[in-house]
Amino acid sequence: MPNKPEILETKTIAKSRLFHIEQLDLRFSNGTEVQYERLCGSSNGAVLIVPMLDDDTVLLIREYAAGVDRYELSLPKGRIEDNEAIVPAANREIMEEIGYGSNKLYHLASLTVAPGYLSATTHVVLAQDLYPERREGDEPEELEVVEWKLSELASLLVHPECTEARTIAALFMTRERLQKEHSA
Amino acid sequence: MPNKPEILETKTIAKSRLFHIEQLDLRFSNGTEVQYERLCGSSNGAVLIVPMLDDDTVLLIREYAAGVDRYELSLPKGRIEDNEAIVPAANREIMEEIGYGSNKLYHLASLTVAPGYLSATTHVVLAQDLYPERREGDEPEELEVVEWKLSELASLLVHPECTEARTIAALFMTRERLQKEHSA
Numbered sequence: 001m002p003n004k005p006e007i008l009e010t011k012t013i014a015k016s017r018l019f020h021i022e023q024l025d026l027r028f029s030n031g032t033e034v035q036y037e038r039l040c041g042s043s044n045g046a047v048l049i050v051p052m053l054d055d056d057t058v059l060l061i062r063e064y065a066a067g068v069d070r071y072e073l074s075l076p077k078g079r080i081e082d083n084e085a086i087v088p089a090a091n092r093e094i095m096e097e098i099g100y101g102s103n104k105l106y107h108l109a110s111l112t113v114a115p116g117y118l119s120a121t122t123h124v125v126l127a128q129d130l131y132p133e134r135r136e137g138d139e140p141e142e143l144e145v146v147e148w149k150l151s152e153l154a155s156l157l158v159h160p161e162c163t164e165a166r167t168i169a170a171l172f173m174t175r176e177r178l179q180k181e182h183s184a
Numbered sequence: 185m186p187n188k189p190e191i192l193e194t195k196t197i198a199k200s201r202l203f204h205i206e207q208l209d210l211r212f213s214n215g216t217e218v219q220y221e222r223l224c225g226s227s228n229g230a231v232l233i234v235p236m237l238d239d240d241t242v243l244l245i246r247e248y249a250a251g252v253d254r255y256e257l258s259l260p261k262g263r264i265e266d267n268e269a270i271v272p273a274a275n276r277e278i279m280e281e282i283g284y285g286s287n288k289l290y291h292l293a294s295l296t297v298a299p300g301y302l303s304a305t306t307h308v309v310l311a312q313d314l315y316p317e318r319r320e321g322d323e324p325e326e327l328e329v330v331e332w333k334l335s336e337l338a339s340l341l342v343h344p345e346c347t348e349a350r351t352i353a354a355l356f357m358t359r360e361r362l363q364k365e366h367s368a
Contacts (some may be wrong), residue, residue, distance in 0.1 A: 002325055004255065005248055014198035014205065018221040018301065021200050024250055032324040036250040037202040039223070064189055065299035066208055066220040071188065072299045109341065111349040113297045115249035115256045117202065120298075122349070140216040141186055157293065157357065165295040165306070165349035172356035173341065 003029040013037070041120035044080040047090040048166050050108070050174045051076065051100060051127045055182070056151050058171065059098050062144040062161070073146060073159060074167040077122070090125035096137030098145050102127035108173055111166055124170045126177065150175045187213040197221070225304035228264040231274040232350050234292070234358045235260065235282060235311045239366070240335050242355065243282050246328040246345070257330060257343060258351040261306070274309035280321030282329050286311035292357055295350055308354045310361065334359045 008025040015021070020040040027033050051059045058075075065072040076097040080089040087105045095101050106126045113120055148156055153171055156162050192209040199205070204224040211217045235243045242259075249256040260281040264273040271289045279285050290310045297304055332340055337355055340346050 001246075001255075001328065004253070005324075007253070013200050014203070016197050016205050016207070016221055019198070019203075019205050019223065021198065021203050021205075023200070026250070026324075028248070028325045030325050034324045037200055038251045039203065062185075063300075064212070065296075066210070067222045067302040067304075068296060068299045069188070069191070072296070074299075110347060111352070112249075112252060112256070112347040113349055114302075114304075115252045115258075115348055116247075118251045118298075120251075121347075140189075140210075140218045141212045141214050144185065154360070163294060163296040163305075164299055165297055165353045168295070168353040169349045169356065172353065176338070 005029065008033070036117075038117050038119060041118060042079050044082065044084070045121040045123060046077055046079050047086060047093055047125055048075050048077040048111075048122050048170055049090045049094050049125050049127050050170050051094050051098060051102065051130060052174070052178075053130060053147065055178055056149050057147050058150055058174070059100070060146045060148055060167075061097055062146055063139075064141070071161055072164060073156075073161040074164045075170055077166075080123075086123045087125060090123075090127060092135065094127055095133050095135040097139070097143055099132060099134040100127075100130040101133040103129035103131065108170070108177065111169060113166060122166055124166070124173065126174055150178070189213065192217070220301075222301045222303060225302060226263050228266065228268070229305040229307060230261055230263050231270060231277055231309055232259050232261040232295075232306050232354055233274045233278050233309050233311050234354050235278050235284060235286065235314060236358070236362075237314060237331065239362055240333050241331050242334055242358070243284070244330045244332055244351075245281055246330055247323075248325070255345055256348060257340075257345040258348045259354055261350075264307075270307045271309060274307075274311060276319065278311055279317050279319040281323070281327055283316060283318040284314040285317040287313040287315065292354070292361065295353060297350060306350055308350070308357065310358055334362070
C-alpha cells in the first residue's frame with residue numbers, strides 16, 4: 001500500500017459566494033509531482049434524511065435543481081449550521097422541508113459525493129416515528145412532498161427525475177436495515 | 185406541479201483549469217427571484233464501471249482522492265472523451281485502471297452527484313465477461329485493485345475508505361440486477 005501523497009502547497013484560485021476552488025501541488029510516494037484542483041464545501045457538511053412515514057413509505061421531495069435545470073425527486077437535505085450536531089440538523093431540515101419532526105433518528109452512514117475533487121460529506125439520517133411539525137425554511141417555492149414505497153424502489157430507479165446517487169444509496173441502505181430489523 | 189423557474193441570466197463568475205462557476209438569476213413560477221450558483225462540469229459526463237470478475241466478485245480500485253485527502257475504495261471511473269460514446273469509454277477506462285476489457289457491457293443507469301449545484305452526469309456501466317488487457321492511463325501512481333464480494337456488500341459499507349455515493353448506489357443496483365437475472 002502506497003503512502004499518501006505529500007501536499008506541497010495549497011492555494012485558493014477562485015472564490016464565490018458558495019464555492020472555493022483550491023489548487024494543490026502534490027508529490028506521490030513514487031516521486032511523481034502533479035497539480036490537482038479541488039472544491040472546498042461547507043466544513044460542517046450536510047445531512048440527507050430518510051423520513052419513513054411507516055415501515056414501507058418514504059417521503060421524497062420534488063425540488064428545482066439548478067445544476068441540471070429541472071426538478072429532481074430526492075430525499076430532503078440541507079447544510080448543517082454552525083455549532084449544530086448531525087441529528088438535530090436532520091430533524092430541523094425535515095421540519096422545514098416536509099413538515100414533520102421525528103422521535104427516532106439514527107445516523108446511518110456518511111457519504112462523499114465526488115471525493116476526487118470535492119471535500120463535501122453528507123451524513124445520512126434515518127428518521128422514524130414522525131409527527132407533524134412545520135418550521136419555516138428558506139425555499140423559494142413550496143416543495144412538493146411525494147410518498148414512495150420502499151417495496152417499489154425498482155420503479156423509482158427508472159423514474160427520470162430520480163438520479164441523485166446519494167438518495168439512491170440511502171434508500172438501498174435503509175431498505176437493507178429495515179429488512180434486517182424485521183427478520184431479527 | 186409548478187412550472188420550472190425561468191433563467192433570467194447566466195454569468196460565468198470564475199473559471200479554473202477544471203471548474204467553471206456560473207451565477208444564475210432565476211424567477212420561480214410564484215414570482216420569487218433568487219440568485220443561485222452552479223458548477224459546470226465536462227459536458228461529456230463521466231463513466232463509472234462495475235467490473236465483475238465473476239457473478240459475485242467486483243473489482244474496486246484504491247485511489248488517492250484529493251477532495252478528502254485520503255485513499256478511497258471505489259469503482260473505476262473517468263471522463264468521457266470528445267466524440268466517445270458511453271460504452272467504449274467504459275471499456276477504455278477499465279483497461280487503463282484495472283487491466284481488463286469486457287465483452288459484455290451494459291449501461292445500467294445515469295446518476296447525478298449533486299444536482300442542486302453540479303451539472304455533472306455519471307453513467308454507470310456494468311462490465312462482465314472480462315479479459316486481460318492493459319492500456320496506459322494517466323494515473324500518477326499505480327492503482328491498487330481490490331476484489332470484493334457482492335455477497336459481502338454489508339462489510340464494504342462500513343469500510344472507512346468506501347464512502348462514495350455513486351459507488352454504493354451502483355453496487356446495490358448491480359446486485360439487484362444480477363439477483364433478478366439468476367432468479368429468472
